[in-house]
Amino acid sequence: MLLLWPLPLPLPPPLLLLLLLLLLPLAMLWQQRRRARPSWLARLQHQVAWGALGLAAAWQHRKLEQSTLHVGQSQQQALEWCLKKAQGSCCLPRGSTDLSTFRSHLPLTKTRQAKEEESEEKLLSPAPLQDHREASLQATLLGLVTLNKAYPEVLTPGSTACVTPTSPWPNSVPWLRHALGRVSPLGAKDSQTLLLEALISPGLRALEARTAVELLDVFVGLEADGKEMAEAIAAGNLGTPLPSRAAELQEALEQGPRGLALRLWPKLQVVVTLDAGGQAEAVAALRALWCQGLAFFSPAYAASGGVMALNLWPEQPQGFYLLPPGVPFIELLPVKEGTQEEAASTLLLTDVQREEEYELVLTDHAGLTRCRLGDVVRVVGAYNQCPVVSFTGRLGQTLSVRGEVTDENIFSAALAKAVGQWPGAKLLDHACVESSILDPCDGSAPHYEVFMELRGLRNLSEENRDKLDHCLKEVSPHYKSLRLRGSVSPAKVHLVRPGSFRVLREALAACPSSSFPPEMPRVLRLGHLAKLLQKRVMS
Incomplete structure (x- = not known):
């Protein structure tokens, strides 16, 4: 494979x-x-x-x-490495590397997010794991060669441009990027300069951004500032004046967002972004509008600030990843019927079953904790003796105002179905809040507050707003039962101004404890983040 x-x-x-x-x-x-x-x-x-x-x-x-x-041997070596590096800072018997002793002395712990979600001074992010240069370098090198095998011309000089200050490749290797003839200028600090450099290069075959949500911000910003950017290209702000290219940009923008990337770069083949939690919605919006007709590739899946899994199959649009047996040490906790079995034992990579779902548990020498990330994977195959997985959701992203537990996947399915019934609407981003977080003194029954950024629709009728509640009742019998009894009020839907979620992501990234890349939360637990969106409601 x-x-x-x-x-x-x-x-x-x-x-x-x-x-x-x-x-x-x-x-x-x-x-x-x-x-x-x-x-x-x-x-x-x-x-x-x-x-x-x-x-x-x-x-x-x-x-x-x-x-x-030799997965068993590799995992044992990874465990020994973590324990050796953490000697003196853990409660294990000195020199012990036995797996059963390791499990008995170190209980499972949840991420910092779960422990601190009530604190207004903390962000919704897990404690970052120690970055491992070996894993990052491996993901980058194998990803580049894999991408070149699938799309042989994308790594030729002048064929690739990155439009965000940070590359999607876990290890950027600046000298290598320069020597391979990337369009992106060295030292550029802002996305607008990077985008201008990409716009004056019509022969691009690959477009890069750190994450899909950041690429979405780039295209939304291009539409908003397209006139100014065309003027900058015509005036030669980055070198030679290019009035004909500026005219091509204006003409492409006038035709709307659908297929814009291919109108700007006719030879474009693939979009490269780094996969992480909360990216699926942005990828869906990009595929449907600006990047219609293009393939998407992520070299790795990142969680808690490190590379968790490798992507060796760019031809698979679903996003299949190999869980490697190195550092950090990986265990998997079975997930049954959408809830966690607290009494279940963790499994090693060789013990998992195909088509079953598991929560990732990671151990790193920094702090030496068996950390339940909340990221859920489904085993879809095997590579040698290692599982190949797809990431299906995050356990921490659940709504529960009356004990109903509406998880991220269920809510997203209901929201997608509702938006599909709104003529002309395309969902760009969303976040949910339990009503008690926004207004704990509200006398009404508890309910969901939903903030959305849409394309193609700037106002919602009450009839359209009610469709989300109907769709939630269809996908969640427990929610339906609570609604019929009057224990839960209908979900309230709010449209926010364009760029609102970019502001939210900037607030998330500004915190020193934010993961890299910052995961996009779908359920906000902190009042100040929820109010940030509430202040930008336009309908």
Whole structure:
């Protein structure tokens, strides 16, 4: 299933890799000393960079093959590494690396989010795990080679641009990005400059953004500021004036959002973003509107600030990921009928069953806690002895005003069905709040407060608002029962101004404890975040 191939090497791999890595900085230094870059030097630079990348990726491939063929041994080594690094800071017997002792002395704990959700001074984010450069580098190298195998032209010079300050690749490797001839300028700090650089390059084949929600912000901002950006391109703010390209931008914007990316970049093939919690809605909006007709690829799934799983199958639109057996140490907790079995024992990677759902439990040497992330995966296959999974939801994103427990998937399905009945409407983003958080003194029955950002609709009739409540009753028998008894009032639906969720994400990212990338919460537990959206309601 892996999309890599062995490379015939005239020299031993370590020596050849060292030679390539030495040649690359020399070529870049020569380039910096000259005003113009000869085409032959650009080609040499790209070939050297790609040779180094291919060798490093082949090395990582061999390591992955060995670890996934001997999963039990690999997981034991990962556990021993975590325990050795944490010696003196844990309650385990000194020198103990036994799995049963590890489980008995370290009980499962929930994320900081679950413990602190009532605190107004804390954000909705789990405690960040220690970043592992090895896992990040492996995800980046294997992802680049895998992407090149599926789309052979996207990594040629001048074919890729990133439109957010942070790359979707877990390990950005700046020298490699420059040597591969990326369009994105080095040192750019804002998305607008990056987008302008991408707009003046009509031959792009791949568009990158750190996450799908940030790419959604980029396209919404492009529509709002398109006239100013066209003027900047025509005036040559980034170099040579390009009035014809500015005219193409204006013409493309006048035709609306649907298929905009392919009108701007006719050769575009794939959109690369980093998958994380709460991204599915943004991906759906991008696929339906601005990025219609394009493939999406994520090199990895990130949770709690680190790489949790690798994507080796860009041809799979569902997003299948390999759970690797390295650090952090991974256990899986069975999930039954949408609720957690508190008495259930965790399983190792080799013990899971196909089509079953599990919650991820991670252990890192930093703090050495067996942390229940809340991220739920369904096992869809196997790679050697390791499970291949799809991420299905997050246990922490549930609504419960009367003990009904409406989880993220159930609510999202009801909301999608309701929005589908609103003519012309396309959902861009949403968040939910339990009514007691916004107004604990409200005399009405408890209910859901729903904040949405829509495209194509700026006002909702009462009849349309009621459709969400009807759809919730259809997908949740418990909610329906509470509504019929009058224990719960109908859900209240609010439309917020364009850009409201970008402001929410900025507030989330501003906290030092925010995960990287920040997960997009669908259920807000903190009053100040809920009121941030409440102040931006327009209907």
